[in-house]
Every structure is written in C-alpha cells, then in structure tokens.
Amino acid sequence: MMNKLKTVGKFYYYYPQAVAFIGYANNIMPAAWHTPISAQPPLYGVLISPKRHTHTLLHQKKGFTVNFLDQGFARMSADTGSTSGRDIDKLDTFKIGYELGERILGPILNHAYVSYECESYAVHELGDHCLFVGKIVLIHVQKDLCKENDCVDPRKIKPLLYFGKDRYITIDPNTLTIESRQ
C-alpha cells in the first residue's frame, strides 16, 4: 500500500550506501553520503557536515583520501563515526593501520580494498552539508581481490554497506546478474 508522506523526516529509504572512510592527515571519518561525480576528469564527491572536524580539514583544500573496506569493519565505522579527531587520534585509539598517501597527505588504510587519493577540485555548500569534490590522482587497490577492468569481484569482497540507523549489511554474491544493454 502506497502512503504519501508530506513530512519528509529523515527519508532514509535510499539506503544501502557503501561506507567511505574519508581521510586527511591522521584523521578519518565514515561517510554514507558520497558519489562519483565525473568520469573525465575522474571526480569523487563526499558530503560532510560543518559540525565535523573533517569539514575543517577538507576546507584547507589540500585534498583527501577515500577508503572502502569490507563488512568486517562495521564496528570501526561506528567507532570512528561517533568520535571526533578534535578529541582523540582515532587511528591510534582504534589501532587502525595506515600509510600516508603518495600525492595527498591522507591515510591509505591497510585494510582498504581500494583507496583513492583526491586533490581538492571544488567545494559547494548545499543545505546543511558541504560537498567536497576531489579529483582522483592515484588509486591503491588490492589487485588480487579485484577483477580486471576497474571492478570489484563480489566473490572476494563483501563491501561494508550502511543501511541507516546504525545498521550495516553487505551484498549476496549469489544474486549477481548481468543485464546487457540493448
């Protein structure tokens, strides 16, 4: 039965979204609001609330990293999402291994199956969040876990997906289908 809701509320029905760990310097936060923006140049965008320490860091326009991890890291998402880099060193506190990027001063997480190093490209204030758009300049990828052709192999990687309200979920590889275009 279809209901019409004029009170929009939190409109969480669009989930799941992959968890993207956004990093700069020795700090990370998990973000569920993010998307590719452009193929050429390769742009990736993430929405960050001005309340966040990450907002201050990214506003320096020195770039950021985007890290994707598998479903085993849901606890790490909750931990790093509910604490602030203003108060603690999250990477140290939660024993998260990383190296700094080659082009960007941001963490490349040891357990990420893919990490993008992004130069600052554009910043737009939109409602109560800020869209930070980065240009991908370097990709770190666990080659043995990813297929050829820039794709992830669902038999080897179970991406950590956020489902709203502290819920996490992942894909079922048995449901993979291929639908060729006309």
Add this chain to the structure above:
Amino acid sequence: MMNKLKTVGKFYYYYPQAVAFIGYANNIMPAAWHTPISAQPPLYGVLISPKRHTHTLLHQKKGFTVNFLDQGFARMSADTGSTSGRDIDKLDTFKIGYELGERILGPILNHAYVSYECESYAVHELGDHCLFVGKIVLIHVQKDLCKENDCVDPRKIKPLLYFGKDRYITIDPNTLTIESRQ
C-alpha cells in the same frame, strides 16, 4: 597485494550503488551516481551526463522524481539506460506503470518501494556530468514494506544495486548487523 594505479581509468571499485530511476514528464533513466546531500532542508542529488535527454529535461528546473525499485527490475534498468526518451516513450515501450507526481510533473513508478518528488534546488556543472540537486517535497512509500522511522526493512525489500559493467546485485539480509555508536 596492494597495487598503485596512476592511470585512474573508470575507477569502478566504489560499487555497489543503488539504482535510482530519475524521472521527469513521461521519461525515466536509471542513475547509479546519486547521493543524499542535506538533511534539513532535505536535498537529494543526482549526476547526469549532458548527453542524456534527462539532462535537457532537468535543466528546465521544474524538478524531478527519484524512484527506488527491487532487484527484479535489473532488466528494466538496462532497457531504460540504453535507450533515449528522444527516440521512444520508454514507459510505454517497456510497459512501466506510473502515475504523475502530486507536486512535480514526474513519474511515480507503480513498482517503486519509495519515490521522492523533488523541486529543483541547485545545478552545478562538475567535470563531464551535471549535479542536479532537488529538494524533497513529498515521499511515496510502500508502507507495508518499510519499517518505521524512515527505513527499509531488508527482510521485505531487496534493493536493486548496480555493481558496474552491466552487473546487478542485492543485499543479503542475513548479514545485517547493528553497531551502536559510542
């Protein structure tokens, strides 16, 4: 083993992303690049290539609809993603039932578990795509398939997720975990 890729290529490693059917007038297209933008005001953003007929339609700034469907509609995504509203009436050709929105002149698909009616809020050209930001003014939701509190029930809905390269996949409800914040 970690590889560094300086040739960024298509960087499809970020998938899966839910398929959002973007509508205006009697036209829809599936989009994999989209994200919530702001909680208050409630904003939703979608990236559309200027090559697309939908780009022309959304540039009129009369709003758009965003529809989410379950995994059974992968074929519909491939069909409506590989044809153009310039050439055919997709909704008629592919026998897709809909009604027009109440606030926005865009299709509310009969089989959508949730549809957002969005007023035009902002437009930003970014690289080779255009970000259309809409303000959600009305939500249509299959109440019996969604949990209270603005969320989808993963035992009742299997969202259609795009996985890159014509691949579709969905969630495994048995992997749902809850990780409370600190």
